[in-house]
Amino acid sequence: MNHQEPDFNVERLGECRFPSPMRGVRFTTDGERILYHSRYQEMRPFIDSGREPPSMEMGGPRERIFFDPSTIACGIVTCGGLCPGTNDVIRALTLSLYHHYGVRRVYGFRYGFEGVVKRHGHSPLLLTPEVVDRIGELGGTILASSRGPQAPSEMVDYLEELGIAILFTIGGDGTLKGAAKIAEEAARRGRPISVIGIPKTIDNDVSFLQNTFGFETAVDEAHRAIYAAHTEATGARNGIGLVKLMGRDSGFIAAYSTLVNSQVNFCLVPEVPFTLAGFLKSLEERLALRGHAVIAVAEGAGQELLPAATESDASGNVKLGDIGTFLRDAINGHFRAIGTEITLKYIDPSYIIRSQPANSHDSAFCLLLGHNAVHAGMCGRTCMVVGNWNQQFTHVPIRLATHQRKKIDPKGRLWSSVLASTGQSREID
Numbered sequence: 001m002n003h004q005e006p007d008f009n010v011e012r013l014g015e016c017r018f019p020s021p022m023r024g025v026r027f028t029t030d031g032e033r034i035l036y037h038s039r040y041q042e043m044r045p046f047i048d049s050g051r052e053p054p055s056m057e058m059g060g061p062r063e064r065i066f067f068d069p070s071t072i073a074c075g076i077v078t079c080g081g082l083c084p085g086t087n088d089v090i091r092a093l094t095l096s097l098y099h100h101y102g103v104r105r106v107y108g109f110r111y112g113f114e115g116v117v118k119r120h121g122h123s124p125l126l127l128t129p130e131v132v133d134r135i136g137e138l139g140g141t142i143l144a145s146s147r148g149p150q151a152p153s154e155m156v157d158y159l160e161e162l163g164i165a166i167l168f169t170i171g172g173d174g175t176l177k178g179a180a181k182i183a184e185e186a187a188r189r190g191r192p193i194s195v196i197g198i199p200k201t202i203d204n205d206v207s208f209l210q211n212t213f214g215f216e217t218a219v220d221e222a223h224r225a226i227y228a229a230h231t232e233a234t235g236a237r238n239g240i241g242l243v244k245l246m247g248r249d250s251g252f253i254a255a256y257s258t259l260v261n262s263q264v265n266f267c268l269v270p271e272v273p274f275t276l277a278g279f280l281k282s283l284e285e286r287l288a289l290r291g292h293a294v295i296a297v298a299e300g301a302g303q304e305l306l307p308a309a310t311e312s313d314a315s316g317n318v319k320l321g322d323i324g325t326f327l328r329d330a331i332n333g334h335f336r337a338i339g340t341e342i343t344l345k346y347i348d349p350s351y352i353i354r355s356q357p358a359n360s361h362d363s364a365f366c367l368l369l370g371h372n373a374v375h376a377g378m379c380g381r382t383c384m385v386v387g388n389w390n391q392q393f394t395h396v397p398i399r400l401a402t403h404q405r406k407k408i409d410p411k412g413r414l415w416s417s418v419l420a421s422t423g424q425s426r427e428i429d
């Protein structure tokens with residue numbers, strides 16, 4: 001393999017030993033792989049040279065599994081910010097462990113990685129089909145979450161004490177890094193503990209995964225806020241609707257919300273810097289032309305216009321400046337200064353969006369992610385995250401998924417469609 005090609009090899013705990021109790025399923029064989037490149041032009045060099053093209057291991061149930069379901073316990077932990085669909089994943093994991101494999105001890109750790117450290121005193125919740133029956137109807141996570149580091153050695157101590165064979169970590173980039181450290185510590189001790197990540201990030205910013213759950217629900221909900229902003233903006237002379245959306249480093253929520261119904265006239269994302277003067281001038285032009293404007297701004301956009309961030313949260317994520325209120329005040333101040341009367345309505349639906357239950361498509365996606373995570377853990381994969389690529393579920397090594405964030409390519413097709421949808425013929429200077 002070319003040294004520049006991603007190494008998709010997934011770590012394994014060992015040879016499969018136990019026949020699976022599952023019946024009537026189509027098993028995945030280890031040779032089934034999903035091509036990383038889907039464009040013919042990207043594949044051409046491999047075809048011409050006869051080299052193996054990069055590919056990812058395909059998810060799904062294996063005919064022979066590594067763990068004995070009748071003896072093991074499994075754990076589930078949810079970390080980082082809330083995200084629609086987290087409860088659906090907890091439900092899917094529990095039901096699959098119970099019904100596909102016959103595991104009877106499934107522990108839900110409370111309050112993120114904090115609950116995986118015994119001395120914090122958060123007793124795990126015993127998860128059964130009855131406990132998880134209707135949790136998919138709820139937003140948030142029934143296990144609660146937290147930010148902030150915990151010592152891998154203390155976490156592995158507790159996992160060993162509880163007899164946990166597979167730990168499922170539901171979380172974003174930080175959670176995956178924490179999961180990798182748990183897997184490393186278990187390996188250092190020679191303990192066959194599988195650590196499987198299920199990517200939870202409303203920002204949809206994990207590399208080598210096409211989509212993460214909750215993102216689609218977030219775009220649905222964001223559009224409700226944009227609809228309100230548009231209605232308010234068109235209901236006043238020189239009306240401006242300004243909507244702030246989540247998206248710390250990647251502006252996918254703002255970008256996709258912009259593509260819905262073409263109601264957004266300015267989409268501001270972290271990946272595309274802009275100047276305040278250029279933005280205000282374009283806004284003036286838009287108002288002069290159409291008498292109203294809608295702006296969708298991702299929380300990480302325009303950070304260069306704000307004082308440098310000095311604080312971090314417990315996990316070490318930089319606390320961003322508030323671009324939403326900054327723009328609100330700057331727009332009001334600018335039009336006051338030039339003597340133009342405007343009516344600006346500012347909407348920040350961030351936590352309303354994040355706390356919703358998943359929409360139907362996300363719920364179904366969560367169910368399949370959960371099932372595939374269980375299949376991966378049961379057949380002895382570890383230090384990996386369940387992904388989806390070219391319509392298939394995949395196994396992605398955590399080291400690859402956390403290598404760098406997935407971002408909008410400002411020169412790519414998505415961004416050019418976003419620009420076209422806003423009616424802006426060019427980017428703001």
Ligand SMILES: Nc1ncnc2c1ncn2[C@@H]1O[C@H](COP(=O)(O)OP(=O)(O)OP(=O)(O)O)[C@@H](O)[C@H]1O
Binds near residue numbers: 112146181200202
């Ligand atoms: N580099 C790291 N090594 C070990 N643990 C980490 C690392 N980064 C973050 N963590 C831990 O993972 C947990 C979740 O991290 P974080 O709060 O950054 O959320 P996240 O998983 O990135 O999700 P979100 O996308 O919602 O922010 C926290 O307990 C945090 O301390």
Ligand SMILES: O=P(O)(O)OC[C@H]1O[C@](O)(CO)[C@@H](O)[C@@H]1O
Binds near residue numbers: 081082172248299313
């Ligand atoms: O307010 P909190 O819980 O720190 O979370 C905010 C962050 O979480 C995210 O929603 C990611 O989960 C980011 O978009 C946002 O910056």
